[in-house]
Amino acid sequence: MSPVLADVLQVIALIGALALVHRPLGDYMAAVYSSKKHLRVEKWIYRSVGANPDAEMRWPAYLRGVLIFSGVSVLFLYVLQRVQDKLPLSLGFKPISPDQAFNTAASFVSNTNWQSYSGEVAMSHVTQTAGLAVQNFVSAAVGIAVAVALVRGFARSRTGDLGNFWADMVRGTVRILLPLSVIAAIILVACGAIQNFGDIHHITTLTGDKQALSPGAVASQEAIKDLGTNGGGFFNANSAHPFENPNGFTNLLEIFLLLVIPFSLPRTFGKMVGSIKQGYAIVAAMGIIWFTAVIAVTWLEYAHPGTASHLAGGAMEGKEQRFGEGASSLFSVSTTMTSTGSVNSFHDSFSGLSGGVLLLGMMLGELAPGGVGSGLYGMLIMAIIAVFIAGLMVGRTPEYLGKKIGTREIKLAACYILITPALVLIGTAVAIALPDGKEAMTNIGAHGFSEVLYAYTSGSNNNGSAFAGFGANTPFFNTTIGLCMLLGRFLPMVFVLALAGSLAEQKPVPETAGTLRTEKPLFTGLLVGTIMIITGLTFFPALALGPLAEGLSS
Numbered sequence: 001m002s003p004v005l006a007d008v009l010q011v012i013a014l015i016g017a018l019a020l021v022h023r024p025l026g027d028y029m030a031a032v033y034s035s036k037k038h039l040r041v042e043k044w045i046y047r048s049v050g051a052n053p054d055a056e057m058r059w060p061a062y063l064r065g066v067l068i069f070s071g072v073s074v075l076f077l078y079v080l081q082r083v084q085d086k087l088p089l090s091l092g093f094k095p096i097s098p099d100q101a102f103n104t105a106a107s108f109v110s111n112t113n114w115q116s117y118s119g120e121v122a123m124s125h126v127t128q129t130a131g132l133a134v135q136n137f138v139s140a141a142v143g144i145a146v147a148v149a150l151v152r153g154f155a156r157s158r159t160g161d162l163g164n165f166w167a168d169m170v171r172g173t174v175r176i177l178l179p180l181s182v183i184a185a186i187i188l189v190a191c192g193a194i195q196n197f198g199d200i201h202h203i204t205t206l207t208g209d210k211q212a213l214s215p216g217a218v219a220s221q222e223a224i225k226d227l228g229t230n231g232g233g234f235f236n237a238n239s240a241h242p243f244e245n246p247n248g249f250t251n252l253l254e255i256f257l258l259l260v261i262p263f264s265l266p267r268t269f270g271k272m273v274g275s276i277k278q279g280y281a282i283v284a285a286m287g288i289i290w291f292t293a294v295i296a297v298t299w300l301e302y303a304h305p306g307t308a309s310h311l312a313g314g315a316m317e318g319k320e321q322r323f324g325e326g327a328s329s330l331f332s333v334s335t336t337m338t339s340t341g342s343v344n345s346f347h348d349s350f351s352g353l354s355g356g357v358l359l360l361g362m363m364l365g366e367l368a369p370g371g372v373g374s375g376l377y378g379m380l381i382m383a384i385i386a387v388f389i390a391g392l393m394v395g396r397t398p399e400y401l402g403k404k405i406g407t408r409e410i411k412l413a414a415c416y417i418l419i420t421p422a423l424v425l426i427g428t429a430v431a432i433a434l435p436d437g438k439e440a441m442t443n444i445g446a447h448g449f450s451e452v453l454y455a456y457t458s459g460s461n462n463n464g465s466a467f468a469g470f471g472a473n474t475p476f477f478n479t480t481i482g483l484c485m486l487l488g489r490f491l492p493m494v495f496v497l498a499l500a501g502s503l504a505e506q507k508p509v510p511e512t513a514g515t516l517r518t519e520k521p522l523f524t525g526l527l528v529g530t531i532m533i534i535t536g537l538t539f540f541p542a543l544a545l546g547p548l549a550e551g552l553s554s
Contacts, residue, residue: 007326026267056161059501065165089125103478108135110489113232120214140228141172143373153500184223192246193219226257231341262369277519289368318349336361339371341464348467356547427456436476442469450546460488
C-alpha cells in the first residue's frame with residue numbers, strides 16, 4: 001500500500017469514527033447537563049466543598065465559581081511543585097523553580113499544558129498524578145461548563161439563571177471525562193503504553209553509554225491529556241515517545257480522542273436549544289476548516305522542496321519514521337485546531353508554509369473544532385458576529401436562535417474576539433524588542449520570528465504546543481507566557497458568561513419571513529468566511545513577517 005493511500009484511508013477511518021459517535025455522545029452530554037438527579041459520589045463531592053448543586057446561579061455568581069476554583073487550583077499546583085522533593089515517590093527530583101512552577105500551574109489550570117520542562121527528569125509521580133493529571137480533568141470540565149452556560153443562555157428566556165457551576169463541573173468530570181478516560185487508558189495499556197509507579201531504570205546502551213528510563217502512570221495521563229484537549233506529555237518527546245504512543249493504531253486513537261468531544265458538543269448544543277439542525281450548521285463549519293487544514297499541511301509536507309525531502313518522499317525532519325508524513329500532518333492539524341499541546345512530531349521542523357497553517361489554526365481561536373467547551377463557545381461567539389454582519393447587509397436587527405443581538409451583545413462578542421489577538425501581538429512585540437526574546441531564538445530571520453510568534457499564540461490561545469527550537473525556560477518567558485495563558489483563558493470567559501446572562505434575560509423573538517435561517521448551508525458558509533476574514537485582517541502582517549516570508553523564500 002502506498003503511503004498516500006494509507007494516509008487517505010486513515011483520514012476516512014477517523015471521520016467515520018467521529019461521525020459514528022457524534023450523535024450518541026452529543027445526546028448523552030445533553031442529558032448529563034439537563035439532568036436533575038445527582039449521583040452518590042457527586043453528592044459527596046458537593047458536601048465536601050460546601051456547594052448546593054440545585055441552586056441556580058446568575059452569570060456573576062457562575063463566574064465567581066469559575067475564578068475561585070481555578071485560583072485555588074493554581075495555588076495548589078504551585079505549592080505541590082515547590083515541595084515535591086519532600087513528598088513520597090519524589091524519584092529524587094528537586095523542587096521546581098518559582099518562575100517555572102508558576103508557568104506550569106498557570107498552564108495546566110488554564111487547559112494549556114505548555115511545558116518548559118522535561119517531565120521525565122523534573123516531575124515526581126505525585127506531581128504528575130495528583131497535580132497535573134487532576135488538572136487535566138477539572139480544567140477541561142470547567143471549559144465544558146462555561147460552554148453549557150452559554151447554551152442555556154440561548155435556550156432560556158426571561159431569567160438570568162445559567163445553572164450551577166459546581167454541578168456542571170463535577171458532572172463533566174464524573175460522568176463524561178472520567179469514564180471515557182478509563183476506557184481509553186485501558187486500550188492504550190493493551191497496545192503497549194506503560195502504566196506504573198516504579199523507580200527510574202538505569203541501563204547501559206549498546207554503545208556503552210548510560211541512560212535513565214523513567215516509568216510512570218503514562219497511559220492514564222495520556223488518555224485525559226488528549227480527551228480533555230489538554231496536551232502536555234509525560235515525556236519531553238510527548239506523543240512521539242513510544243511509551244506514550246506505541247504504534248500507528250494508538251496514534252489514530254489519540255487523534256480521535258483529541259477531536260471526539262469538541263466535534264460532538266455541537267450536537268449537545270442543538271439538542272439543548274431544541275434544534276438539531278443548528279448543531280449541524282456549527283459542526284459543518286468546524287469540519288470544513290479542519291479538513292481544509294489537513295489537506296493543506298499534508299500536501300505542503302509531501303511537496304516540500306529540497307533534495308533530502310524528495311529522496312525521503314517528503315519532509316521527514318522532526319517526524320517519527322513509524323508515523324510518516326500523513327499521520328504527523330493529521331496529528332499536527334488536529335492538535336493546533338483544538339486547544340491541545342500534544343504532538344507526535346516537532347512543529348519547528350515543518351516547512352514554513354505548513355507552520356503558517358498550524359499558526360493560523362491557533363489564531364482562529366481554535367474553533368475548528370476547538371478545545372472541549374472553548375471550541376463551542378468560541379464558535380457561537382463567531383456565529384453572533386456573522387449574524388450581526390448579515391443584519392448590517394440587509395438593514396435588519398440581527399437575531400440568533402430567537403434572541404436579538406443588540407448593542408450589549410455585540411460589544412461583549414467584540415471584546416471576546418479582541419482579547420487573544422492583543423495578548424499574542426503585544427507579547428510577541430515585547431519579546432522581540434527585548435534581549436530575552438532574541439536570546440531564546442535558536443534561528444535567525446523569519447523562522448526565529450515565527451518561534452516567538454508561535455510561543456505567544458500557543459500560550460494566549462491555550463494550546464500548549466511549541467516550535468521546539470525556542471528556549472522558553474527563562475524567568476522572562478515563564479512569567480509572560482504564564483500571564484498570557486491565564487488572561488487568554490479567563491478573560492474570554494468573563495465575556496462569554498456575561499453574554500449568556502444577557503441572552504437568558506431576553507424574551508424570545510418570533511421567527512418571521514425576514515429571519516436569517518442559521519441552520520442552512522448559506523449561514524455555514526457565512527460563518528466560515530467571517531472567521532477567516534477576521535483572523536486574516538488581525539494576523540496577516542505577523543504571518544507575513546514569519547511563516548509566509550520563510551515559505552516564499554525556500
